[in-house]
Amino acid sequence: MNRYRRRLIQGLSASAVLTATIGCGSRQEASKAVGRVVVIGGGYAGATAAKYIRMWSPDIAVTMVEPNTQFVSCPLSNRVLAGVWQMADITSSYDGLQRRGVQIIHQTAADIDAAKQVVTLSDGQQLEYDRLIVAPGIELIYENIPGMRDPAASDVIPHAWRAGPQTALLRRQLEDMPNGGVYAITVPRSPYRCPPGPYERACQVAHYFREHKPRSKVLVLDANEDIQSKKGLFRKAWQEHYAGIIEYRPNNALVDVDVDKRVAILDFDDVKADVLNVVPPQRAGRIARDSGLITANDKWCEVDFLSYESIAVPNVHVLGDSVMAAPRMPKSGHMANQHGKVCAAAIIELLHGRDPDASPLITNTCYSFVSDKDVIHVASVHKYDGEQRTMVSVKGAGGLSQVANEAEGLMAESWGRNIWNDVLG
Ligand SMILES: Cc1cc2nc3c(=O)[nH]c(=O)nc-3n(C[C@H](O)[C@H](O)[C@H](O)COP(=O)(O)OP(=O)(O)OC[C@H]3O[C@@H](n4cnc5c(N)ncnc54)[C@H](O)[C@@H]3O)c2cc1C
Numbered sequence: 001m002n003r004y005r006r007r008l009i010q011g012l013s014a015s016a017v018l019t020a021t022i023g024c025g026s027r028q029e030a031s032k033a034v035g036r037v038v039v040i041g042g043g044y045a046g047a048t049a050a051k052y053i054r055m056w057s058p059d060i061a062v063t064m065v066e067p068n069t070q071f072v073s074c075p076l077s078n079r080v081l082a083g084v085w086q087m088a089d090i091t092s093s094y095d096g097l098q099r100r101g102v103q104i105i106h107q108t109a110a111d112i113d114a115a116k117q118v119v120t121l122s123d124g125q126q127l128e129y130d131r132l133i134v135a136p137g138i139e140l141i142y143e144n145i146p147g148m149r150d151p152a153a154s155d156v157i158p159h160a161w162r163a164g165p166q167t168a169l170l171r172r173q174l175e176d177m178p179n180g181g182v183y184a185i186t187v188p189r190s191p192y193r194c195p196p197g198p199y200e201r202a203c204q205v206a207h208y209f210r211e212h213k214p215r216s217k218v219l220v221l222d223a224n225e226d227i228q229s230k231k232g233l234f235r236k237a238w239q240e241h242y243a244g245i246i247e248y249r250p251n252n253a254l255v256d257v258d259v260d261k262r263v264a265i266l267d268f269d270d271v272k273a274d275v276l277n278v279v280p281p282q283r284a285g286r287i288a289r290d291s292g293l294i295t296a297n298d299k300w301c302e303v304d305f306l307s308y309e310s311i312a313v314p315n316v317h318v319l320g321d322s323v324m325a326a327p328r329m330p331k332s333g334h335m336a337n338q339h340g341k342v343c344a345a346a347i348i349e350l351l352h353g354r355d356p357d358a359s360p361l362i363t364n365t366c367y368s369f370v371s372d373k374d375v376i377h378v379a380s381v382h383k384y385d386g387e388q389r390t391m392v393s394v395k396g397a398g399g400l401s402q403v404a405n406e407a408e409g410l411m412a413e414s415w416g417r418n419i420w421n422d423v424l425g
Contacts, residue, residue: 033061035130035351038119039102040109040287042066044333045320046135047097047423048340049347054100057348063103063127065119070094071424072163074194075333076416081160081171082204083212084372090163090416096425109136112291114313131347134293134301134310135319135336136285137162138193145280147257147265156259157276161193173275174205180215181274184264186254187222188281191300193321193331196229196378198222198279200368203234206242207371218246221264221271223253229330230368230376230400237370237404254278284322293318300324305384305391306356307346308339317343326391329382330364337423338362360384362391363398367412375408376401 037053039046042064050064071092079085094104107121112132119127140159142148148157160170174183183205187198202220209216227234227248238246256265262276283289283299293301293310301318303310305326308317320336329335339362346356365379381397384390401408 032059034059035347036061036063036128037131037133037347037351038062038127038129039064039133039135040112040119041133041135041137041285041320042068042071042094042097042104043135043137043320043336044419044423045137045336045340046133047071047094048337049133049135049317049319049344050102051097051100051423051425052341052344053347054097054102056344057352058101060348060351061103062101063105064097065105065107065109065121065127066094067106067108068164069106071420072167073333073416073420074161074163074197075419076412077160077163077167078197078201078204079369079372080167081174081201082208082369082372083171083175084204084207087168090167092420092424094424096421109287112287112313112316114291114316117315130315130351132316133308133319133343133347134285134288134291134316134322135340136287136322138282138321138331139284139286139289141281141283145254145256145278147259148278148280150259153257153259157257157262157278159279160277161197161279161282170275170277174208177213177216177274179213181213182217182219182272183209183275183277184219184221184271184273185277186252186264186279187220187224187228188279189223189253190228191325191331192279192282194333194366195330196234196366196368199227199229199234200370201277202246202248203237203242203368203370206238206245209245210242216245218242219271219273220246220248221252221254221266222248222250225250229366230378233376233401233404234368234370237374237376241371254280282321284318288318288322291316293322296324305342305389306358306360307350308343309346317347319343326382328380328393329391330366332364332366333419334364334366335362337419338364340423358384358386360391361394365415367408367415369409369412370404373406373409374404375406375412376404377408377412 379398381394
């Protein structure tokens with residue numbers, strides 16, 4: 001008996017003793033279902049997996065746990081900072097998932113008992129599962145930035161690295177900043193969520209300054225030795241569009257922050273800003289850490305890329321930014337969406353007693369706006385290598401824009417609409 005079938009039998013015997021914990025409708029549905037899947041996190045990865053399991057296999061009951069009542073996208077959120085888009089443009093509802101039969105509970109998952117296959121929510125509710133998907137995105141690490149340890153510090157020094165109120169706060173601060181002021185963003189060492197994100201943000205803020213506060217400056221304080229993605233294209237955009245506005249300082253790791261004075265304390269320098277945007281180091285979402293799913297560098301969760309099942313905890317699958325990515329697989333919404341689909345297909349196979357696809361192939365495309373209209377992209381293709389038992393990037397596939405251009409601006413906006421529909425529709 002292969003390991004997937006053995007686990008299936010273990011999983012189904014667990015479902016035979018399920019107690020109803022989540023209301024009458026779902027109790028009836030769960031009794032007919034071939035299995036019960038619980039998804040923690042309704043972001044790019046978790047919502048995709050929840051939708052696709054229901055769409056491809058309506059005989060599986062899916063419950064998704066997500067505290068937020070609306071989906072707010074990080075991708076394209078830098079356009080809100082430029083004032084080109086509004087919060088409403090990056091906000092979507094979860095109604096489409098409900099129409100697909102996903103039961104959504106707006107709570108936070110507080111505990112996973114992997115031995116009993118039970119998730120406990122913050123209100124004490126308990127959900128039993130045959131397969132659990134953990135897709136909580138990232139936890140922001142402030143431990144090594146003493147001034148930022150008090151959660152209230154983020155109300156003064158935003159990260160805006162999880163979209164929502166933080167995005168709106170940073171936009172307000174930029175609006176309130178006087179002409180001639182300084183906006184500084186700190187970039188943590190890689191790997192972090194969305195490698196090109198900080199550099200796109202610098203472009204978007206600089207675009208806003210050029211149009212509305214032309215004496216202002218953007219300072220990029222990067223802990224890395226160089227720009228982490230689309231390097232040549234960002235440099236060109238900075239020279240062509242934002243000379244005298246954007247200043248890039250590599251090897252500038254943040255050590256601490258004086259919150260009241262809005263000063264970034266770096267290894268060799270202190271930088272005073274009018275708007276200080278600290279993007280801190282990151283690791284897998286908190287629930288992953290608390291549940292023993294983190295296995296790499298004390299930060300990320302290793303998985304079997306055929307099913308995204310954790311290498312540490314059976315019957316638990318980890319998706320999205322929390323995953324210890326294979327080389328050249330970025331932490332992106334596009335990737336998280338692809339993880340969700342591969343995992344959905346694998347769980348359906350497992351719950352029906354079949355093996356998952358042995359050669360998954362996934363793609364990534366990441367657009368960055370360098371002005372209000374001009375965009376650059378990077379794309380890649382990744383396939384499973386059975387010998388190395390990991391994903392490898394396909395040589396010659398994918399690529400990079402040659403120059404920033406408006407046509408890709410239209411494609412980037414379409415990408416947003418299409419992926420939101422794919423994740424949630
Ligand atoms: C400024 C910026 C720009 C970006 N631009 C792009 C781009 O252009 N293209 C691209 O592909 N990617 C982009 N990204 C990256 C993208 O946002 C992430 O890679 C993606 O969101 C990861 O998806 P995820 O599902 O892992 O996490 P998320 O989308 O963050 O979803 C995690 C969800 O889990 C929930 N959650 C957490 N803990 C719990 C818990 N205990 N119980 C219940 N729910 C929980 C959270 O509320 C959240 O909704 C960008 C990111 C940023 C910050």
